[in-house]
Amino acid sequence: MSQTDVRMDGSAETRADREATPGSAGGRRERLVTHRERADSYYGRPVLNEPTWKDHDIxxxxxxxxxxxxxSTLAAAAELTGRPGLARASKVGALGALGGSLYCLIHDLGRPERFLNMLRVFKVTSPMSVGTWILTGYGPQAGAAAATDMTGLFPGLGRAATVGAGxxxxxLATYTAALISDTAVPVWHEAYREMPFLFAGSAAASxxxxxxxxxxxxEAAPARRAALLGTAVECVAASRMERRLGPVGEPLRRSRLLRLGEALSLAGALAGVTVARRSRVAAMAAGAALLAGSACTRFGIFHAGMESANDPKYTVQPQRRRLAKKRAERELA
Incomplete structure (x- = not known):
């Protein structure tokens, strides 16, 4: 039957459907399902297919x-300003983090050859393609920078590799923001303006x-300054993003991981410019808090995106607002 019944006075009225649910005397009972309940999607079903990405990978x-x-960028700055201890720690840390990130990426792809297959073309409009080439260009330089520093061999080559990796x-620190913003996931897609700044700040803080x-x-003064600046950029970008997104930003505002990440990053940055200047133990505690805060931020962004993909209102309502805005602009023109 039609969704609209004609009343005796000639006006149209949206008819309430009946949905059968178990539990009544005859084994089934009916309740009215109004049009308002279905306003966002068909029977409240998700509009988008949930991304197959897993948090422990992506x-x-x-x-x-x-x-x-x-x-690597911090290592290049330390190398050029004569801080060998900081440069070495950053180079080795960068190489270890690179190895872990490649493992996560390949584990998500399923087979290593899929990464190599993406190198067959270069598509500037595809963040995945661009990111694959960034990783390919960055990886050997980061490896050479760490290896030459640890062995003391080929110092000239090592210096050039350090600057190149930097x-x-x-x-590398920011392209992943474009990667997730280029998806249909509402929170990620709508936050395309602030996401690069948030990722850059979070990376600098870590x-x-x-x-x-x-x-x-x-030798840790540049690291303390990077942590403070990165945390400030991250917090400002996150605050602006949550305000600008309005109702779509609800998963971000509800995220306990994001709140925990902000608290840890702020605590670590403030400790870095105060007590961590004089105490090795305080410096290590502040550094650990900053690393944990950055990890919480990335996981919080990931889970907020997944939540928005599963709730149809975050997909449908922004589309309706854009259509209403276009109609208003046409009427004013």
Missing amino acids: AAYLFLGGLAGAS LAGTA AGGLGMLAAPLA
């Missing part, structure tokens, strides 16, 4: 990739935390 990849890229590291954790106190 969220970890987002964190480790950002840590690797920002650590430059490529800025792209690299600063690693430097404070592993480098001598006398």
Whole structure:
């Protein structure tokens, strides 16, 4: 039957459907399902297919990739300013984080050859394609920088590789923001303006935390500054993102992981510029808090996106607002 019945006065009225549920005397009972209950999607079903990504692969990849890229940039700065202890800690840390991120990526892909298959083309409009080439260009340089520093061989090559990895590291730390924003997941897609700044700040904070954790106190000043600046950028970007997204940003505002990440990052950054200047134990604690805070932020962003993909209102309502805005603009024109 039609969804609209005609009343005796000639007006149309939306008819309430009946939905059978178990539990009544005859084994079934009926309740009215109004049009309002179905306003967002068909019987409240998700509009989008949930991404097949898993948090232990992709969220970890987002964190480790950002840590690797920002650590290489910090290593290049330390190398050029004569801080060998900080440079070595950042180079080795970057290589370890790179190995972990590649493992997570390949584990998500299922087979290593799938990564190699993506190198057959270069598509500038595809964040996945661009990111694959960024990783390919960054990885050997990060490996050479760490290997030459640890062995003392080929110092000239090692210095060049350190600078090259530092430059490529800025792209590695932020391209994943474009990668997830280029999906249909509502929270990620709508946050495309702030996401690169949030990821860049989070990556800088984690690299600063690693430097404070592993480098001598006398050489850790750049790491402390990176942690403070990164945390400030991350917090401002997150706050602006949650406000601008409005109702779509509800999963972000409800995320306990994001709140915990902000608290840990702020505590670590403030400790870094105060007590961590004089105490090795305080510096290690601050560095660990910054690393944990950055990880919580990436996992929080990941889970908020998954929540928004499963709830149809976060997909349908923004579309309706955009259509209403276009209609209003046409009427005013």
